[in-house]
Amino acid sequence: MEKKPTEHFVRNLKLDTRLSGALFAVASIRDGGVSKNGKRYFSIRMGDKTGYRSGTIWLHEGSAQQEAAEVSKLELIKLGDVVRVRCLYEKFNNGWFKIDFAMGHQIDIVPAGGYDPADFLAVSPYDTKTQLKLLNDAIAKMQSEPLRTLCKSFLEDGKFIEQLAKAPGAQTQHHAYQGGLLDHILEVMQLCETCCTFHKDLDRDLLITGAFLHDIGKMRVYEYKESAIVIKDVDSLIGHLTLSHTMVGEKIRVLREKGVDFQEDLEMLLAHLILSHHGEEGGSAVRPKTPEAVALHHADNFDSQVAKEIGRMPDAGQ
Ligand SMILES: [Fe+2]
Numbered sequence: 001m002e003k004k005p006t007e008h009f010v011r012n013l014k015l016d017t018r019l020s021g022a023l024f025a026v027a028s029i030r031d032g033g034v035s036k037n038g039k040r041y042f043s044i045r046m047g048d049k050t051g052y053r054s055g056t057i058w059l060h061e062g063s064a065q066q067e068a069a070e071v072s073k074l075e076l077i078k079l080g081d082v083v084r085v086r087c088l089y090e091k092f093n094n095g096w097f098k099i100d101f102a103m104g105h106q107i108d109i110v111p112a113g114g115y116d117p118a119d120f121l122a123v124s125p126y127d128t129k130t131q132l133k134l135l136n137d138a139i140a141k142m143q144s145e146p147l148r149t150l151c152k153s154f155l156e157d158g159k160f161i162e163q164l165a166k167a168p169g170a171q172t173q174h175h176a177y178q179g180g181l182l183d184h185i186l187e188v189m190q191l192c193e194t195c196c197t198f199h200k201d202l203d204r205d206l207l208i209t210g211a212f213l214h215d216i217g218k219m220r221v222y223e224y225k226e227s228a229i230v231i232k233d234v235d236s237l238i239g240h241l242t243l244s245h246t247m248v249g250e251k252i253r254v255l256r257e258k259g260v261d262f263q264e265d266l267e268m269l270l271a272h273l274i275l276s277h278h279g280e281e282g283g284s285a286v287r288p289k290t291p292e293a294v295a296l297h298h299a300d301n302f303d304s305q306v307a308k309e310i311g312r313m314p315d316a317g318q
């Protein structure tokens with residue numbers, strides 16, 4: 001089992017250096033087609049527990065047979081695979097990693113057991129049991145019977161909790177680690193709770209329910225493999241706001257079948273919180289139009305932006 005040398009962690013990489021035998025987990029790889037100068041290339045994003053960076057893999061020119069062999073080799077690389085690369089690390093238009101086969105650069109899959117998963121698997125700094133207790137305590141304080149019943153139906157769903165405990169908050173931007181989604185949810189809940197202490201007209205139970213459930217769709221968007229967070233197609237095709245809304249709708253339907261009186265107006269207000277939580281930015285179906293929706297949007301944005309800055313590397317962004 002190979003351990004990454006400290007200088008090979010993404011956070012420690014120095015620009016304009018040649019990497020030889022560095023290990024990275026692949027978060028995305030796709031055939032880029034042919035560039036303007038006629039060269040076939042693949043785009044790749046790879047990294048480790050300290051961050052991810054994009055790059056380009058340039059194929060040999062001139063020999064169709066060689067190009068086909070290189071394409072076949074690259075097509076074997078799956079998301080989450082750990083690869084050993086020989087390449088340049090420099091800042092250019094399309095990223096940082098430059099793998100040019102004509103320059104003798106290489107990329108090879110490392111079989112499981114050939115690397116230490118701990119080098120790639122970033123985990124929450126908090127204890128999961130303690131975090132789940134905080135979540136349970138916030139829900140237990142709810143006065144609203146239908147909202148408390150809804151939240152508890154998620155908390156009592158063993159599969160949901162098991163997945164929530166492992167889910168990342170994002171692939172790269174913020175809370176990009178195992179347990180990151182739970183940390184983000186709790187932070188947003190605490191911000192909302194604080195907001196309710198001075199804006200007493202806010203519906204605390206509705207806002208806390210929105211904070212708990214606003215991002216649960218991410219559990220269906222991100223997959224945590226042994227060595228990397230990968231994004232499923234459902235992210236670009238449906239998005240986590242709609243998925244969260246669907247998951248909440250599914251639970252409410254089950255509760256109604258069991259005789260719980262979950263009023264349609266309340267469901268609509270909660271749906272609005274979830275579907276508008278990105279505010280004016282991308283992803284929102286509607287802009288926030290209720291005080292609770294405005295509060296949730298800003299709490300969500302506050303937490304994700306601060307976390308992003310704390311975790312940001314000097315020249316990250318692609
Ligand atoms: Fe979100």
Ligand SMILES: [Fe+2]
Nearest residue numbers: 184214215300
């Ligand atoms: Fe969020």
